[in-house]
Amino acid sequence: xxxxxxxxxxxxxxxxxxxxxxxxxxxxxxxxxxxxxxxxxxxxxxxxxxxxxxxxxxxxxxxxxxxxxxxxxxxxxxxxxxxxxxxxxxxxxxxxxxxxxxxxxxxxxxxxxxxxxxxxxxxxxxxxxxxxxxxxxxxxxxxxxxxxxxxxxxxxxxxxxxxxxxxxxxxxxxxxxxxxxxxxxxxxxxxxxxxxxxxxxxxxxxxxxxxxxxxxxxxxxxxxxxxxxxxxxxxxxxxxxxxxxxxxxxxx
Numbered sequence: 475x476x477x478x479x480x481x482x483x484x485x486x487x488x489x490x491x492x493x494x495x496x497x498x499x500x501x502x503x504x505x506x507x508x509x510x511x512x513x514x515x516x517x518x519x520x521x522x523x524x525x526x527x528x529x530x531x532x533x534x535x536x537x538x539x540x541x542x543x544x545x546x547x548x549x550x551x552x553x554x555x556x557x558x559x560x561x562x563x564x565x566x567x568x569x570x571x572x573x574x575x576x577x578x579x580x581x582x583x584x585x586x587x588x589x590x591x592x593x594x595x596x597x598x599x600x601x602x603x604x605x606x607x608x609x610x611x612x613x614x615x616x617x618x619x620x621x622x623x624x625x626x627x628x629x630x631x632x633x634x635x636x637x638x639x640x641x642x643x644x645x646x647x648x649x650x651x652x653x654x655x656x657x658x659x660x661x662x663x664x665x666x667x668x669x670x671x672x673x674x675x676x677x678x679x680x681x682x683x684x685x686x687x688x689x690x691x692x693x694x695x696x697x698x699x700x701x702x703x704x705x706x707x708x709x710x711x712x713x714x715x716x717x718x719x720x721x722x723x724x725x726x
Contacts, residue, residue, distance in 0.1 A: 523564040523589035525707050527725060531557045531566075536672075536724040542717050548574040549723070564589045568600065586619060592626030594709060598639040598655060603717065606653065606688050622657060624704055628678050634660035651690040657700075659683045668703045668712050670721040675705035677712075684715070 527533050535552040549572075556567040568585045585597035598620045622637040639655040660682040668677045680702050687693040700715040712721045 523562075523592060524559075526564075526589055526594065526709065528552070528554060528568065528587050528594075528709050529557055529564050529566050529589055530554060534724075534726040535722060536726075537720050538723045540719045544719075546575045547718065548572060548580070550720075562591045568597070570600065588621070592706075594624040595621040596624070596709070598622050598637055598657075599641070601639075601655065601657075602653065603686070606686075624709075626706070628662050628704075628706070630662055630664045632662040634662065634680070634682075636660065649690055651688070652693070653686070653688050655684065655686045657682050657684055663701075666703060668705070670711055671723045672711075672725050673722075675703070675708060675711050677703035677705045680704055 523529055527535060531554055533554045535554075537550045537552070539547040539549060541547045551571050551573070553569045554566050555569060556565075558565050565586065565588045568587050570583050570585065571579060572581045574580050583599060585600045587597060587600075588595040601622065620637060620639045623635050625632075625634070636656070636658045638657075639653070641654075642650065642652050644650055660680060663679040663681055666677055666679050668675050682700055682702075684698045684700050686696045688696070696717075698715040698717050700713060702710050702714075703712040704710050713719060
């Protein structure tokens with residue numbers, strides 16, 4: 475499967491009116507041009523949101539997980555549902571299940587995802603590492619939903635917004651706990667083509683620092699420098715850190 479290339483998009487309506495009306499100096503014509511160009515731009519952004527696999531109902535996405543030794547640690551399956559459109563915002567529910575390397579279901583979660591004018595907003599609960607998911611079981615926590623933003627129009631050298639998550643939860647054994655996670659120093663390093671078992675994408679290579687405190691009793695900070703490959707029109711297709719790696723392996 476070939477992903478969308480990270481290049482600018484220009485509508486045929488915009489090209490037509492820019493070539494036809496711009497030579498004229500009449501204010502009326504200028505107003506007509508800018509109105510139609512604005513409408514055309516809104517249509518393009520809406521289409522970008524609808525094209526995301528994470529914004530298409532009943533799509534199933536499988537991501538494999540490897541530990542820091544490169545060995546199979548299981549997989550996470552995402553199933554998309556409840557896609558809604560309101561103005562420039564497209565929203566969806568992401569139901570996920572983590573299965574260990576032996577095929578045993580370990581935890582399930584329900585997360586949110588939004589797309590506004592081509593900018594993707596991922597629920598940060600989706601970034602909780604598999605090792606912590608095993609201890610948490612089915613996630614039922616309390617706290618404000620936090621999003622990690624991937625803006626449209628990325629380019630090399632861009633500094634992206636930091637993001638934080640803080641959530642109380644009950645473990646699989648019923649013991650209460652707390653998890654906090656900070657993603658800082660996010661930067662677009664450049665463009666790379668990435669191939670996984672699910673296909674090939676033109677991606678942005680993004681780096682950031684992750685700090686997580688997982689607390690059931692005493693909390694110990696865990697730090698990692700992470701590299702991820704983000705494909706516009708899809709999402710993150712691959713990650714690497716000192717703790718392990720992930721990659722998209724199937725889309726159904």
